[in-house]
Ligand SMILES: [Zn+2]
């Protein structure tokens with residue numbers, strides 16, 4: 870990082886035709902980039918990708934709609950059957966734990982684990 874010799878503001882990389890220069894946004898001071906420093910400033914352009922946190926949620930919702938779900942030994946609160954499909958869902962807020970849902974293979978009663 871370089872700073873303006875006139876006003877000490879931060880210099881930002883700019884394009885001047887096909888050349889790259891450093892320019893002060895505050896007082897308009899410009900400085901030509903020395904040869905060989907191109908790569909240093911190219912990195913700045915690339916830091917724009919933010920990983921998508923919501924992606925995890927979408928995958929879980931797709932899984933819960935699949936017909937071939939795993940089953941677990943869970944007693945149905947409605948009919949007393951001892952086998953239920955189960956799947957896990959990450960809540961929207963992201964910082965809460967996974968919630969496990971069960972669906973009775975016999976009567977399709979659905980409940981969540983507390
Ligand atoms: Zn300046």
Ligand SMILES: [Zn+2]
Pocket residue numbers: 945946947948949950973974975976977978
């Ligand atoms: Zn049941």
